[in-house]
Amino acid sequence: MTRTDSSAFAERLARAADQVGALLTQLLSDEPRQHEQTRPTRLLAAMRHGVLGGGKRLRPFLVVETAALFGGNPQSALHVAAALECVHCYSLVHDDLPAMDDDDLRRGQPTVHIAFDEASAVLAGDALLTLAFDVLSDEACMLPAEVRIGLVQRLARAAGIGGMVGGQALDLAAATDAPDEAGMMLMQAMKTGALLRFACEGGALAAGAGEKDVARMSRFGEIIGLAFQLADDLLDVTSDLATLGKAAGKDAGRGKATYVSFNGEAAARRHLDSLVAEACALLEPFGKDGRILADAARYIADRSH
Amino acid sequence: MTRTDSSAFAERLARAADQVGALLTQLLSDEPRQHEQTRPTRLLAAMRHGVLGGGKRLRPFLVVETAALFGGNPQSALHVAAALECVHCYSLVHDDLPAMDDDDLRRGQPTVHIAFDEASAVLAGDALLTLAFDVLSDEACMLPAEVRIGLVQRLARAAGIGGMVGGQALDLAAATDAPDEAGMMLMQAMKTGALLRFACEGGALAAGAGEKDVARMSRFGEIIGLAFQLADDLLDVTSDLATLGKAAGKDAGRGKATYVSFNGEAAARRHLDSLVAEACALLEPFGKDGRILADAARYIADRSH
Known part of the structure; x- marks a missing residue:
């Protein structure tokens, strides 16, 4: 497998992060x-803490680059990217709550309920989720109403009971009732996969791509979602607090079911390679225009080392 | 003031509740x-517990009857009503959490975090909020994309940081830093008023009412929002556990700032009468077609006895 052309890729990743960060700051x-x-000042501060605290902005990057692949308006793509990042960040704020994962740190910083309080974290998450739909519905997206309403629906389905939130619920259930491999895969596809899939699908939709291209990018998003989760699980086996900024080995400590726990590390690494190959194959029709997204797939997998 | 024609009104209120309940069950x-x-089964059950547990369905009724006033499609109105009820119910589920109001009972039943667990209550609320935007964006609304996207935006603004959730944040802040009367009024207008206003505004928008009529119904919704809160505050002064199904006198016990605490009960009752009169005056142009909404305004005020 070709390694990522890291300088060009890193530059585009950083640029998308800057741009979406600027739009989120404005929103x-x-x-x-x-x-x-x-x-209200304190709620706004809690929302900012949850969403402006850095992060790689991988989902926004995927929206922006997928839209660019189909010649979409960059401003439209940034709005879709910002909406998606609001959903991603709200889910982290709620996931960190004492009643959920009970995490005090995220990216080396106090989580929202630590920096503020639990009630503010609940409300900040609620307000960020709501803001996502505000952003998508806004004329500032510069997209026709039909496209905006389609994006609202896809994002709602990716984030709701049949997507991310449903995946979080399955993950909670897994703590007391260990799933089989298929159940674990479904949980991961929903919890982590649904938003990554939306990133690529949403970028294509925002750019007015045809049905077949939207389906192709949806599949691409699904595969890098699997790769993302697998890389995360592999990383969890090997890394420590210093590199991750969160309590590593925590999942393993809980005896959490992952692809790695079912199939072992070597099989997991082989599977990860095959996912990257499949993702890259999906981009072949686009020639060198698809290179940046292929780099993204490799970057996601490289996180496992 | 004419008293509510209670039998006709009660029938229409019950019919709207049945219809929106049936749609929510289907959703x-x-x-x-x-x-x-x-x-996921358990999450779905928690969502159902939060949304199908009865209640008067006042907001759905207002959507349905406002839409009917302007000749709107009843099916479209029901979808808007169901979306709004999802938002209302999610806010109750989160508001009842230990970190928020910490209520074990609602309508005489265990709250979601008691019947299930805290994490499920957080996620069920999140999923209900998300579902609201799913419902509004769906073609099943039988509304043009421009109207649906407008409704998404209005609901997001009514529910988010500048509306309901912002009001909840101000309410939390009021517990430690007592607001002046203007601050208390703003908090109530956001926390309770924004969704009631959306109910009337959204019903008019869904029926394709003109700009002036939408503004008139928006003002009507604002006024009945004030009346609703005032009736609630008056009720809190006088009633007990048996009639309310929640710990009454709780707000007063906390020394909570309300219109009643600032101005006394007699002034509050006079103000409530003037709000009902203003609401009814706004409906005059519609003649007897406006009667059911005038009954609604009186019904809301009558709750104070």
């Missing part, structure tokens, strides 16, 4: 928008 | 919808 300004009454 | 069926992977 979380003090100024109430039309039909809003006021923006 | 929360076991069957995954397009783009959903599966619907």
Whole structure:
């Protein structure tokens, strides 16, 4: 497998992160928008803490680059990317709550309920999820109403009971009732996979790609979702607090079911390679225009080392 | 003030409750919808517990009757009503959490985190909020994409940081830092008022009402929002556990700032009468077609006795 052309890729990843960060900062300004009454200071601060604290912005990058592949308007793509990042960050804020994963640290910083309080973390998450749909519905997206409403629906399905939140529920259930391999795969496809899939699907939809291309990118997103989770599980086996900024080995400590626990590390690494190959094959029709997304697939897999 | 024609009104209120209950039941069926992977059983049960446990369905009724006033498609109105009820119910599920109001009972039944667990209550709330936008974006609404996307935006703004969730944050802040009367009014307008306003505004929008009529119904919704809160505050002064199904006198016990605490009970009752009169005056142009909504305004105020 070719290694990532790391300098060009790193540059584009950083650029997308900067751009979506700037838009998120603007969306979380003090100024109430039309039909809003006021923006309470502490809640706004908690939302900013949850969403502006860095992170690689991988999902926004995937939206932006998939949209670019189909010649989409970069501003439209950034709005879709910002909406998706709001959903991703809200899920982290709620996932870190004492009643859920009970994490005090994320990316080396105190989590929202530690930096603020539990009630603020619940509400900040709620407000971020709501903001995502506000952003997608806004004319500032510069997309026709039909496209915006389609994106609202796809994001809602990717994030809701049949997607990410459903996956979180299955993950909770797995703590007391260990799933079989198929159950574990389904849980991961929902919890982690659904939003990564939306990133690629949403980028294509925002760019007005045809049905076949949307389906192809949806499949691409699904595969890199699997690769992402597998890399995470492999990383969890080997890394420590210093490199991850969270309590590593925690999943393994809980005896959590993963592809690695079912099939062993060597098989997992082989499977990861085959996923990257499949992702790259899906991009072949696009020639060198698809190179940056192929790099993304390799980057995701490389996280396992 | 004319008293409510209680039999006709009660019948229409009950009919709207039945119809929206049936639609919500259907929306929360076991069957995954397009783009959903599966619907985890326990999460689905927690969502149903939060949304199908009865209640007067006042907000859905307001959507349905406002839409009817402008000749809207009843099926479209029911979808908007169901989406709004999902938002209302999610807010109750999260509001009842130990980190928030810490209530064990709602409508005489165990709250979601008691009947299930805290993590399930967080996720069920998240999934209900997400479902609301799924419902509004769906073609089953039988509304043009422009109307659906407009409704998504209005609901997001009514529910988010500048609306309901912002109001909940201000309410939390009020527990440690007592607001002045203007601050208390703003908090209530956001926490309780924003969704009631959306109910009337959204019903008008779904029926394709003109800009002036939408603004008029938005103002009507705002006023009945104030009346609703005032009636609630008056009720809290006088009633007991048996009639309310929750710990009454709790707000007063906390020395919570309300219109009643600032101005006294007699002034509050006079103000409530003037709000009902203003609401009814807004409906005058519609003649007897507006009667059912005028009954609704009186019904809301009558709750104070």
